[in-house]
Amino acid sequence: MASFKPTKIPVYPKLGEKVTQDTLYWKNYKAPVQIKEFGAVTNIDISPVAPHNYAVTAFTRIHIYGPFSQEPVKTFTRFKDTAYCGRFRSDGQLLVAGCEDSVVRLFDVGGKVALRMFKGHTKAVHVTDFTSDRYQILTGSDDYTCRLWDIPNATELTTYQEHTDYIRCGVTSKLNRDLFFTGSYDHTLKLFDARVDKCVMTMDHGQPVESLLLYPSEGLLVSAGGRHVKVWDLLKGGQPLVWLRNHHKTVTCLCLSSSGQRLLSASLDRHVKVYNTTNYKVVHNFDYAASILSLALAPDDESIMVGMTNGILSVKHRKSPEGSKEVQQQRRRPSYRVFVKGKNYTPKQDDYLVSKPVKQHLAKYDKQLKKFNVSKALDTALETWTRHRKPEITVAVIKELDRRGTLKNALAGRDEQGVSRLLHFFIGNLVNPRFAPVLVTAAEMILDIYQSVIGQSPVVDRQLLRLQDLLEREIDYQQDLLEVLGMLDTMFATCLPRKEVPCSGISRSNGLTQEEASSSRPQLQAT
């Protein structure tokens, strides 16, 4: 005599991205704080000294925010036109910014009026930076020149006229006070040495260069331009190392995580991608509402600041680790003695042992199924928690009832509330391809059973209309998908070599996940 076999609940593999350490790390941020600026946020720079205020350049102003403030702690408004590239000096005391009116201004972080004004460029200055000796300023401008300025004298030291297009990015070496890189819309990156009067290294990016990033070791340079990000090995004389093609619009900003293990790139396609710097694979992806112009990471990855074209600055702070501690506070469990009570009793020689039959534990719906109470079994499976959290249990019970040929009996004889609960479940899960075959049968049965009373309950009628709407949309969707599939088929067919063999690589990618095989159309046919 076999025991009752409980209903099999299929285990579905989790679809979507796999949970890795990276996703856990990068998902561990709070909901973003949104700050509205006056115009597109073109640059964000974090002060290198604590408390790590950050300067946000947007339209004609530069705001300085504290690490957790939503209001600016300081504002620089003395710009005649759009300001560009507000950057802190390495001691956090001075801030330099370019402007559309070609004047470069130097501010004291404490003051309001510019300490120095550097005039000499003839067009807008998009690039400003301090050299590592802290006494010079590098600027790059739309007049194709980049210049070095002396801060104390406010005089121009050198001018380099090597680029043939706008200079839109530049970075100074943190280790050597004489070296700096510039990237230009003439597709080139150039390395300059202040001790000689021309560039010492030129690399061709292939597209207008938008952003540059130097690794802390300064052996690798990352450039972003067009849709691509390239990594250059400087020690090998500017040899391209990796070519990352993960964005589908212009990449605007680059950033390194605090550990230097992850590289972040932001793009006009509204994504921020996180790469592993050992194999340069994308390990995580952030989505934003608008095209991203600027990106910054606070020290220790405490927060991610993103500036967008619609003037919104989005700041995400890392979740505090003490949140998980609260969960562990639970009610006191019964003591150890309760569990071992009677367990360690050794029977004496003439004791008669009464063996207790092992009781089979069954779920609630299984108990009802065992008694052939089909309606009750469906009711238990439709309980709110099960229905919402584990819809696969509900679907499995419906399937089991269908297999027993009693699904009609179980569905029939329900009141308005019962029917609307069922319909609500169907509306939520009918288009799930895993549940659709089972639920479609059940939905048809419901229509058959209750067609005579349709129109008597406004609640049920509204739900039926919603269901119909859902189905229509799903049908359209499927039709579109089939069209795409047809297009793909033709494309693959034309891609095939003349030899009459199917291409194995494509059909391999059609592999199905474990324990789940959606019926897949053949990609190829040997013709």
Next chain:
Amino acid sequence: MVEEGDIRVVHRGGSRLTFREPVVSRDSRFLLCASGESVRVFGTSTEECIHQLRGHTDLVTGVLLRPSNHLQVYSCSADGTVRLWDFTDGILIKTYVIGCPIYSIYGSSNHDDVIFLVTPRLSDKRSELFQLVAVHLPQSGDQLMETRDVSAVLDDVSINPATIAFGRGGEYIASAQGLQLQVYFFKKQKSYRFFLKEDNKKGSKNTFTCVTCHPKEDCIATGHEDGKIRLWRNFNHKKEYTYSTFHWHHSAVSSLRFTPEGTNLLSGGVESVLVQWRYNQESERDFLPRLGAAITHIAVSPDGSLFCTSHADNKITIIRSCVEVSAVIQGLVKGDRVRTDLVVDPRSKALVLNGKPGHLQFYSLQRDKLLFNLDIVQQEHIHESGLQQFEVVKAAFDSSGNWLATVEERQQEDTELNLKLWAFDEQTQSFVLNTTISAPHEARITAMCFCCAADSRTTMLVSTSKDGHFKAWQQTTAAADPDDEGPSWLCDFVGAYHGLVPDRCCFSADGSLLAVSFQEVVTVWSPASWELLTTLSQPPGAIRDLCFGRLSCSKYLLGTTTKNLLCCWNLLTCSLEWSTAMDVSLLLADPVSENMAAFCCQAGFTDLFVFKPCEPRPLFSHKAVCSGKVTHAVFVPREETQESCEESSQWLNSSQLHFLTHNMDLMTFTTKAEDERLMASSQQLVIDDSVAMTPFHLLLGKHRQEPTEPVSSRSAERTPLLQGSLAIKELLQTPAHVLPATSFLCSMFVESLLVSVTEPREDTQAEEEMESEKEEEDSDEEMEPGTLRPARSGLDSLAVVEHVAPPPTKVQLKELRRVKKLDYSWFSSVLDR
């Protein structure tokens, strides 16, 4: 059947155990059941088959314990004979020839030496009408007897044996047929008939399905088509009869039995629930649910301690009266058809096929025993007629037996399919579910095979389906992640060819080629790169079977077509090597040699050809193996290879060919040498009858034997004495193999010659026992080996009686005294006469 040399077609086990109700012996130690052309005796506690009573030449249709001797059993058969057996020793005692087919047998203790048989009505030869006849068995010593004393008791009875039952003490007999219940009283020689209406208002059927009578009271219980049970009382009046109705079963009641004291009524049906009703308190019921399959018969042991239920899946369940299952005797389950082909498990060499609904059965051919059932579907089976159930339709093992792939399907508007992959677990020694692929194909799967390369690290499975695709499933190696739970299976490739439906697939022996047949085209693929290598075609006619040659013939690919063509392609030249016009219904390759077997259907009979693809002449051919078409066969590798040098039987050296005929008989081919070997081994195993041969028994059986023997001698004493001359005749006529050793017989024989009135044959052994006992009592005699002693004493006594005249010496006197003492008991018996 012997035609070709010494190779014979023989039945190999798996006969039906549940054709008729099983019978439990009075001491509840043995269970007897009709099984094909023999009666099998099982031990109720050990579940082992102890004896097989062979002798009938047709289906055995009934087994009945002899009411006057509980160690003997009658069996009746469709061959028109009733045989009396001693089932503890497995000896045929008598054969009664009735002369017409018998369909069931009944008897009661009230009617000594009368048995009741259901036979076709003699007057008209139409087979639809049957009668119950009483047969007086003639008393004579002959082994074979014609019976003439046949008298009809009831006309027009049902062929169903459950519809006739004897009433209290055999006073009356109840028989149901259609909507009519007939009760015949033997004393009054009068019968009463009761009729039910054809249909009551609800439309349920009232047809009788079974009848049983209360052992102590005048009460008849009847089961009906609609699941009702009626208890009839007061039926010795035409008008004033009463009945009460009880209803639990939702389908027809197939069997009803009262317990021997009449306190409980047992009923069973298709629900596979044994229901126990309290007599007179019918609202109280006990249930024993989930017995596995529909109950066809219920039997109760005479002491009421055991119940037996026969099930539709060829299973007998033995239930202790406290309603718990104590033993299960399971035969080979034969459904209406074998959906999975015959498959051999490479590990256990067991035959694997679908058995119980949703299960795969592993059947040991060597031991003719069901090893276990593997639950494939893993769902609660709902016993309801007309319900579409999941069925196992395909099964395949990989070459090492580590993986089992099964396909289950449920017929609906659209077929529901599941492909399951099972891994062999060394610890539990059984298969454990590894991966379930729901809806692997859009339509029914037509064939499935594993890549048979032995050395590959990962395994590959190919399935072909009616949806026009074949899919390759690849085992993923255990992933690098430590939290991953071992290997699983993924779809590796989906292939199609011109939108044709693939039908068969086959891997070459080294796993480097895959052949898939698409109707009349055979496509050959390379599994390594999934390149289509070549296509082979031989129209007209779609490919029916496909297999690669092995070993030295591995360059050949053989295929059979529906247009009666057997083709052999050479894969090196990609051309047809040879073809021949044969209607091959089944083609299969021996996994351990290059031999191929082809079953050809010709004029209603099936012929077998065994050949090598490289040789033009068949190795062996056998005309008319069986009638009908053979669609399932398998080569089973032998555990030890035989050395037969005859050319025609060499193909049986390393493997054995088993096949299923169209009426589901499992047959095989054996050589004469093998038969002899089997006979020799069975003679070696002469062992005590009542207990199954277990190692434990071999160890302790000797000690157990001694106390039982005096008991048997006492019981033998009671049997009536026969004439001495008869005994001698019997001694000479009895087959040598049932006689005791000659050293025993010698003394008895001489004694029987000596005295005019001799002991009966049956007594001789008992006599001998008593002699030896008395000898042991004699104090002044030394103990001597028991085997020598009786012979000597017998001879001595002969000498003494013949030479009585000379004066006896002291020694002789002593001897004489001892002899007198010895023969005392039978002298007294002589004097009594």
